[in-house]
Amino acid sequence: MTPKRKKRLIIILALVFGSSTAIGLTLFALNQNINFFYSASQITNGDAPKNIRMRAGGMVVEGSVERSTESLQVSFKLTDYANQVKVVFTGILPDLFREGQGIIAQGKLDANGIFQADEVLAKHDENYMPPEIAETMKKKIEVAQ
Amino acid sequence: MIPEIGEFSLILSLCLSALLAFIPLYGTIISNQLWMNYAKPLVNGQFLFLSISLICLGYSFTVDDFSVAYVANNSNSQLPIQFKISAIWGGHEGSLLLWAFILSGWTLAVSIFSRALPLDMLARVLAVMGMIAVGFIAFLLFTSSPFSRYLPQFPADGKDLNPLLQDFGLIVHPPMLYMGYVGFSVAFSFAIAALLSGRLDASWARWSRPWTNIAWAFLGGGITLGSWWAYYELGWGGWWFWDPVENASLMPWLVGTALVHSLAATEKRGVFKSWTVLLAIFAFSLSLLGTFLVRSGVLTSVHAFASDPERGLFILVLLCLSIGGSLTLYAFKAPNVKSDAQFSTTSREALILINNVFLTVMAMTVLLGTLYPLLLDALGGGKISVGPPYFNAVFVPIMGLMTLAMGASMAFRWRQTSPLAIVKILWKPLLISLIIGLIFPFIYGDGFEFSVFIGISLSCWVISTMSLEFIGKFQHSKSYWERLTKLSFSYYGMILAHLGIVVVAIGITLVSVYSQERDMRMEKGDKVELAGYIFEFRGTKIVKGANYSADQGTLLVTKDGELIAELNPEKRRYTVKRSMMTEADIDPNLWRDLYVALGEPLDKEGNAWAVRIQYKPFVRWLWLGGLLMTLGGLLTVADKRYRKN
Numbered sequence: 001m002t003p004k005r006k007k008r009l010i011i012i013l014a015l016v017f018g019s020s021t022a023i024g025l026t027l028f029a030l031n032q033n034i035n036f037f038y039s040a041s042q043i044t045n046g047d048a049p050k051n052i053r054m055r056a057g058g059m060v061v062e063g064s065v066e067r068s069t070e071s072l073q074v075s076f077k078l079t080d081y082a083n084q085v086k087v088v089f090t091g092i093l094p095d096l097f098r099e100g101q102g103i104i105a106q107g108k109l110d111a112n113g114i115f116q117a118d119e120v121l122a123k124h125d126e127n128y129m130p131p132e133i134a135e136t137m138k139k140k141i142e143v144a145q
Numbered sequence: 146m147i148p149e150i151g152e153f154s155l156i157l158s159l160c161l162s163a164l165l166a167f168i169p170l171y172g173t174i175i176s177n178q179l180w181m182n183y184a185k186p187l188v189n190g191q192f193l194f195l196s197i198s199l200i201c202l203g204y205s206f207t208v209d210d211f212s213v214a215y216v217a218n219n220s221n222s223q224l225p226i227q228f229k230i231s232a233i234w235g236g237h238e239g240s241l242l243l244w245a246f247i248l249s250g251w252t253l254a255v256s257i258f259s260r261a262l263p264l265d266m267l268a269r270v271l272a273v274m275g276m277i278a279v280g281f282i283a284f285l286l287f288t289s290s291p292f293s294r295y296l297p298q299f300p301a302d303g304k305d306l307n308p309l310l311q312d313f314g315l316i317v318h319p320p321m322l323y324m325g326y327v328g329f330s331v332a333f334s335f336a337i338a339a340l341l342s343g344r345l346d347a348s349w350a351r352w353s354r355p356w357t358n359i360a361w362a363f364l365g366g367g368i369t370l371g372s373w374w375a376y377y378e379l380g381w382g383g384w385w386f387w388d389p390v391e392n393a394s395l396m397p398w399l400v401g402t403a404l405v406h407s408l409a410a411t412e413k414r415g416v417f418k419s420w421t422v423l424l425a426i427f428a429f430s431l432s433l434l435g436t437f438l439v440r441s442g443v444l445t446s447v448h449a450f451a452s453d454p455e456r457g458l459f460i461l462v463l464l465c466l467s468i469g470g471s472l473t474l475y476a477f478k479a480p481n482v483k484s485d486a487q488f489s490t491t492s493r494e495a496l497i498l499i500n501n502v503f504l505t506v507m508a509m510t511v512l513l514g515t516l517y518p519l520l521l522d523a524l525g526g527g528k529i530s531v532g533p534p535y536f537n538a539v540f541v542p543i544m545g546l547m548t549l550a551m552g553a554s555m556a557f558r559w560r561q562t563s564p565l566a567i568v569k570i571l572w573k574p575l576l577i578s579l580i581i582g583l584i585f586p587f588i589y590g591d592g593f594e595f596s597v598f599i600g601i602s603l604s605c606w607v608i609s610t611m612s613l614e615f616i617g618k619f620q621h622s623k624s625y626w627e628r629l630t631k632l633s634f635s636y637y638g639m640i641l642a643h644l645g646i647v648v649v650a651i652g653i654t655l656v657s658v659y660s661q662e663r664d665m666r667m668e669k670g671d672k673v674e675l676a677g678y679i680f681e682f683r684g685t686k687i688v689k690g691a692n693y694s695a696d697q698g699t700l701l702v703t704k705d706g707e708l709i710a711e712l713n714p715e716k717r718r719y720t721v722k723r724s725m726m727t728e729a730d731i732d733p734n735l736w737r738d739l740y741v742a743l744g745e746p747l748d749k750e751g752n753a754w755a756v757r758i759q760y761k762p763f764v765r766w767l768w769l770g771g772l773l774m775t776l777g778g779l780l781t782v783a784d785k786r787y788r789k790n
Contacts, residue, residue: 022506025539026510026513026539029534029535029538029539030513030514030517030531030535032534032535032538033531033532033534033535033538034517034518034529034530034531034532034535035529035530035531035532036527036528036529037527037528037529037530053532055528055530067747069747069748070666071666072664072665072666072744072747072755091664092381092664092742092744092745092755092757093744093745095724095725095726095727096724096725
């Protein structure tokens, strides 16, 4: 090998090594931080893992919102019109949170099958339905028919 | 009648854009000056008719013409006049019209301020911009015309503008952001024109540089405004959420920043010629991708509009055509470009290369995190979302490394610098910044904090190396004033923009580490202590606004017995939309913000409320830094060498 080629080889090897480390680390970070989405039915059927951060979505069941008188704890039920799952959240709910509204809760499912949310998301636009919810709803309606 | 005039002008501007896309370009092929000269009048016409169209829409809003569907959906007779105007870009159709209008504004500006440009080059640039305009105006007309009527029966009153958008931030944020997004179309058009002509030389870089800098400055300003708006209006005190739509604006900014730097190297030293072209293509493609992500509703985002898939498909086709077309052109033409200039590994060129690598890697990681949910879903891997921890984990370390290189770059000269000279310049600043970084967390906080150490050290590092370089400029001159006025605007712009990065870095570090926050239940008379301040809740009263009524809370803030502020956060009920809005109240200053927001009433009588109280040190620095960067970017354009000829 000529010295020039040798130099090139070293540069290329360094590049390959550097970029594969970067990609590897990035994918690792990505895998650590993705949250899967589960519908109410998937959770009640036991398809959702316990104690892993995830997202649950659905419509807030009318009349299911209960507030604690002492703290900021609030509980409500989420439905995909087939099954319901209970969600407990401590904190301030977003402005667009309402009964009958589609929301997404982020948190963990505890051993009793109650979803312990640390974040509740509702959207800017009240006609807007998160794509995840829209799709599970569509499936439910198709099955019902 | 007026909306029809608007629609008709839109159709005319589409026709003119189509001619603009074709005639001047054909003129360059057959070398016919007359055909090339058609570009300017066509641009004028396109701008005129798009202005008429925009004014017609504005007029429909001001006179409450609810027979126009877009007006009925986004306005109301009760809406204050300034929000009626800003409602033009409050929804999908109108914001696209603004997009097209700004595009034609940029095209007009290029045709006016590029007298120095050879005729054929100008013809190509304007033609490429005409092509983009055709795509967007066609999109407007065929899928989302803002002038469609509610027929046969229209509503008596409008549905009102989304309350979140009834705010000063939303009057200025979208136009600013679009100025940036669309501004990159100029850099893109210059790149395509250069590829078409095969003349990729330093003069190409000089022509395209001021445009790129302005676009970059506007985009940065737009992102800053968006972050500020989210902070007080939407985010309960958050200033960045790694939301897909925020990412969509950050990616072109990152690539644009790389482009601004590599253009400098191309202009000054004739290096990275084909890389610069590629960056220009990517910056604009990412702007288009951003538009696609926001408009198609494919991603779950706070900004997502309820929109139909047909629109998404249209933009996707547009995206594929422009990216595919320009990359194909690049593939054929770029190999002919030769960079003849040489540079060593210890030169400013090398440092700019490092900067570019870091910035593109950052843009790629953000892109990956943003599109990964789409990708996985398409492959049948289930519905997922990527959380902020991913972005923080990959973004922050690279940002730190880049700041390190940014400080060091001040010691590097073009072409070649001796490593010994670099070490000689840099060791003192390095030592000083490490010491300051080490001491700072003990003085400001309660003890050692690693991230504060890193953040403050890096900030001091950049400031000190930059000051050394600045002082070095005065070594051999007698009169300071003379020297100060002799330094170019570009140089001051660079200093200001780099200083902006430092200010943002300090802000991010301190607000992330030292923020304090409490959510709690408060009744009248309740007191709570946070960061040395005592907040006393004095209950709520009902107040009325133009189109809302609100519960207004009163909180007295005292420190050491002294009254600091009276804060009046509101919970508003917008009567038409029947929606709730939280209006936070903030006591701001340069060193800390006291942020109070009302959650919801916790009992029927409305005595007890959920209240969020936050202490945010140095949060203003985030936007101050963004402002400095914007000013820096604009200042470079005032440089003398762009005004010659």
